[in-house]
Amino acid sequence: MGDNHAGGMTVSTVPVELTNQKFAAAKKVQGDSGASDDVIKPEKLVQLMILGITIHLAWNKLYYSDGEYGMLFRNGLIVAIAVLVGVFSTYRHGGVNSRLLPKFEIIYVVYLPFMIILLFDRAQANVNFGLILNCINMPVAFKLCVQAIFVLLNESSAEFNEKIRYLIAICLNYALYTILAQVSQLKSLDSIDCNLFSILLTNVLFIHDPVKSIYFQVLRSTMWAFLTIVGVNYITDRILAPLLNTYVKSAVLFSIFTIGFPGLVRKLLKIDNHDPLEWLINYIATSYTRQQILIIWLVSLLTLIPNVLIFKSNFTLNSSRKIWHFLVLILVAKPFKVDPNFVKISLAGSIVLFLSVEYLRYLKLEPIGGYLDSKLRLFADYRDDKGPIIVSYIYLILGIATPLLINNSPVGLISLGVGDSLASIVGGKWGRKFWPGTNKTFEGTIAFIVSTVTTALIFKHYLGYFAHISMTNLSVICTLCGLLEGNSILNDNILIPAFMLITEELFTD
Known part of the structure; x- marks a missing residue:
C-alpha cells in the first residue's frame, strides 16, 4: 500500500537503529523539499532523466504521426512553462526564500495528466491542460481567469455549450481541490495529491462521456451519489450539532448515509432504462462464469479477512499489509481475462465502496464507524498517521483499477501486487544500501525489477x-519503473501504476 523499501513502518526483524535511520531519512527528504538546489540532487536527476526518456519516446512516436499531436505537445510545453514561471514568481516574491518553493513533485502534476491524456484521450487534452494550471500559486480569481483564457483560446472553434462546460469543469476542479485540501488538512493528502485527485475526479464526474461504457456509468453515478449524500450530511451535521448529543447525531448521519446513498444511486444510475440492482442481478444470473467469479471472490474474502485479523500478530505490519496486495493480484488477474467487463464494473463499484468505508470511519459514525477505525488502524503506517484520512487502501484500489479501466492493463496489479510488495519486504529485511536522498534501498529496487519482469512475462x-x-x-x-520507484517519494500506489501504464503504451507496437 505504497510502502517504502525500508519498511515505512515497524518491521520486527530490522534493528532499531536501522529503522530509526530510515525514518530519519524520510523526514529529511520531506523537510528538504523546496530548496533552491533541490533539482540537482541525485534522486531528482534520476527522476528527470526517466521522465525525459518517456517524453522523448512519446515525441518520436506521436509528434509526426498527426498534426494534432504537434499542437498538444506545444500546449503542454506552454503549461509547463506557465507552472515554472509561477514557481519562479513565488520564489522571487518571497525574497528568494527557498521554503516558498513548491515540492519537486509538482512536476508530476504536469507530467502524469499530460502523458495520460496525450496517450489515451487527446480529445479532452486542452481542458485538462487548463486544469493543471490550478497548481500555480496565485490569487484564486486570477488563477481561474488564466485557466479559462487558456482553455477557451485553445478551443476557439468549440460550440458555445462546450465552452460553458469547460468553464464549469475549471470551477469544479478548484472546488474539488479545496474540499480535498480541507478534509485532509493537507496532511493525509498534500497539495500534489489534491491536485492530481481533483483532476481525476473532474474527468470522472464531468468531462468524460459516461455513455461509452457501463462501468464508467457505474463509477460516475455512484460517485455523484456519494458526494451528494456526504454534502447533505455535512449540512445536517452543522444544523444538528448544537441540538443533539454526539451519539444521536452520529446515528442520524449514519442512517441518512445508509438509506440515502443506495437510494440516490438507484435514482441516478439507469442501465438500459433498468433499475441498477435488477440489472446487476440479471447480469450475474445470466452468466455461469460471472457466478463462479463472484463465488470465488466472496469465499476468498470471507475466509481470508477473519484469518488475517486473527493471525495478524504473527506477521510484521509490513507483511500483513502486503497480503492485501497479493490477494488482489490473485483475485483479479485471471478473472479479468475471462470477463473483463464484469471485473471493471466490480472495480468501479469498489472504488466508491472503499470511499464509503473511509467516510464512515473518518466520522466514526455509529454503530460501525468506531469498529472500522479500530480494525483499519491495525494496518495503518506512518503515512496514514500524518492526517485524519487512512489513504493506503484507497490508493491501492485506485492504483490497481485505473490502468484496467483506462486501457485493460494489468500494470497496477503487477507493480503493486508484486513489485511494490516485494520491494518493501526485501528492502525492509535485507536492504542496507540506500538510494541518495530517499529511504528506499538498492536491494528493494532489484527485487521490484526482478519480480515485475518475471510476473509480466x-x-x-x-x-x-x-x-x-x-x-x-x-x-x-x-526497469524504468523500478528506478523511478526507488528514487521518488510520491506515493507509490499512485505514481508507479500510472507511470507503468504510460510506458506500456509507449512500448506497444
Whole structure:
C-alpha cells in the first residue's frame, strides 16, 4: 500500500537503529523539499532523466504521426512553462526564500495528466491542460481567469455549450481541490495529491462521456451519489450539532448515509432504462462464469479477512499489509481475462465502496464507524498517521483499477501486487544500501525489477496480456519503473501504476 523499501513502518526483524535511520531519512527528504538546489540532487536527476526518456519516446512516436499531436505537445510545453514561471514568481516574491518553493513533485502534476491524456484521450487534452494550471500559486480569481483564457483560446472553434462546460469543469476542479485540501488538512493528502485527485475526479464526474461504457456509468453515478449524500450530511451535521448529543447525531448521519446513498444511486444510475440492482442481478444470473467469479471472490474474502485479523500478530505490519496486495493480484488477474467487463464494473463499484468505508470511519459514525477505525488502524503506517484520512487502501484500489479501466492493463496489479510488495519486504529485511536522498534501498529496487519482469512475462505467455510488447521491452518498462520507484517519494500506489501504464503504451507496437 505504497510502502517504502525500508519498511515505512515497524518491521520486527530490522534493528532499531536501522529503522530509526530510515525514518530519519524520510523526514529529511520531506523537510528538504523546496530548496533552491533541490533539482540537482541525485534522486531528482534520476527522476528527470526517466521522465525525459518517456517524453522523448512519446515525441518520436506521436509528434509526426498527426498534426494534432504537434499542437498538444506545444500546449503542454506552454503549461509547463506557465507552472515554472509561477514557481519562479513565488520564489522571487518571497525574497528568494527557498521554503516558498513548491515540492519537486509538482512536476508530476504536469507530467502524469499530460502523458495520460496525450496517450489515451487527446480529445479532452486542452481542458485538462487548463486544469493543471490550478497548481500555480496565485490569487484564486486570477488563477481561474488564466485557466479559462487558456482553455477557451485553445478551443476557439468549440460550440458555445462546450465552452460553458469547460468553464464549469475549471470551477469544479478548484472546488474539488479545496474540499480535498480541507478534509485532509493537507496532511493525509498534500497539495500534489489534491491536485492530481481533483483532476481525476473532474474527468470522472464531468468531462468524460459516461455513455461509452457501463462501468464508467457505474463509477460516475455512484460517485455523484456519494458526494451528494456526504454534502447533505455535512449540512445536517452543522444544523444538528448544537441540538443533539454526539451519539444521536452520529446515528442520524449514519442512517441518512445508509438509506440515502443506495437510494440516490438507484435514482441516478439507469442501465438500459433498468433499475441498477435488477440489472446487476440479471447480469450475474445470466452468466455461469460471472457466478463462479463472484463465488470465488466472496469465499476468498470471507475466509481470508477473519484469518488475517486473527493471525495478524504473527506477521510484521509490513507483511500483513502486503497480503492485501497479493490477494488482489490473485483475485483479479485471471478473472479479468475471462470477463473483463464484469471485473471493471466490480472495480468501479469498489472504488466508491472503499470511499464509503473511509467516510464512515473518518466520522466514526455509529454503530460501525468506531469498529472500522479500530480494525483499519491495525494496518495503518506512518503515512496514514500524518492526517485524519487512512489513504493506503484507497490508493491501492485506485492504483490497481485505473490502468484496467483506462486501457485493460494489468500494470497496477503487477507493480503493486508484486513489485511494490516485494520491494518493501526485501528492502525492509535485507536492504542496507540506500538510494541518495530517499529511504528506499538498492536491494528493494532489484527485487521490484526482478519480480515485475518475471510476473509480466508470466502474464504475457500464460494469461495473454502484453501481446504487442516484446520481452525486451517489458524488461525495459519494469526497469524504468523500478528506478523511478526507488528514487521518488510520491506515493507509490499512485505514481508507479500510472507511470507503468504510460510506458506500456509507449512500448506497444
